Amino acid sequence: MKLRITTFILLVLFLTIPINYKIAYADTPVVHAVLFYSQTCSHCHKVITEDLPPLAEKYGEQLQIIGVDVTYEEGQNLYQAAIVKYEIPDHRYGVPALIVGDT
Template sequence: MKRLVLAMIMAVLLGSVIWQPSQQTGAVMAEQKPEAGFEAPHFTLRGLDNQTYGVAGKRDKPLVINFWASWCGPCKLEAPDLQKIAEKYGQQVDFYGINVTSNDSLEGAQAFVKQYKLTFPIPMDVTGDVANRYWIQAFPTTYLVDKQGIIRKKIIGMVEGPYLEMELKKMLEETSGPLR
């Protein structure tokens, strides 16, 4: 009797190891998680310019995603550097300055964009769903996403311009060769 029970347990365990749904269908799924080494969580948001912006896997260019709020002191300090870097690398890298409007206001966001003369897209996270998907705990938080849609770097807190530029250069060199 013990052998029969043991044999049944072994058969169930062996069957569960052999049968896995992803292997049955041939599908390979990348896990979406807001951490370096994982696919960036997908989203679609409408911007201040009324255009639609999103993340959904592979891209034409790498992406900088910066989550911010107009009342955030460190966001105000880093905004000029973000704008300069966006101007310098805008042909090679996309920039999204996601305003977490659920913790801010449309008027505050508009005033911030005007004051700092931001020219890159400003998607509006009105419900806070995208901020939740990216586990935003502090403003600002910045993600560097490569052309494969994989997060390369997560930076919590204010990012200094020279550091961001160094990280962007590193990511661009790894995906397209040395920069001049």
């Protein structure tokens, strides 16, 4: 339960980091991505806490990532739909999974 709350808090903080690049990048395209993760996955936790924050700091509002927890039925349904839509091969199934663009 503690890991679940911690992961949620970290994800919310990551997604709501105040960025001051709004004016500078007003005409710059935004990259959209969806991160599929599990709250019990240590690799997912590393991506959320260590890998994504530097990217968010570097790209600011040019990078928008939405997190989807696959341990919930709704999250699993979205993940399965993404697997079908993007024709993800069997050997690439699993989390963390980041789908960038066209999302």
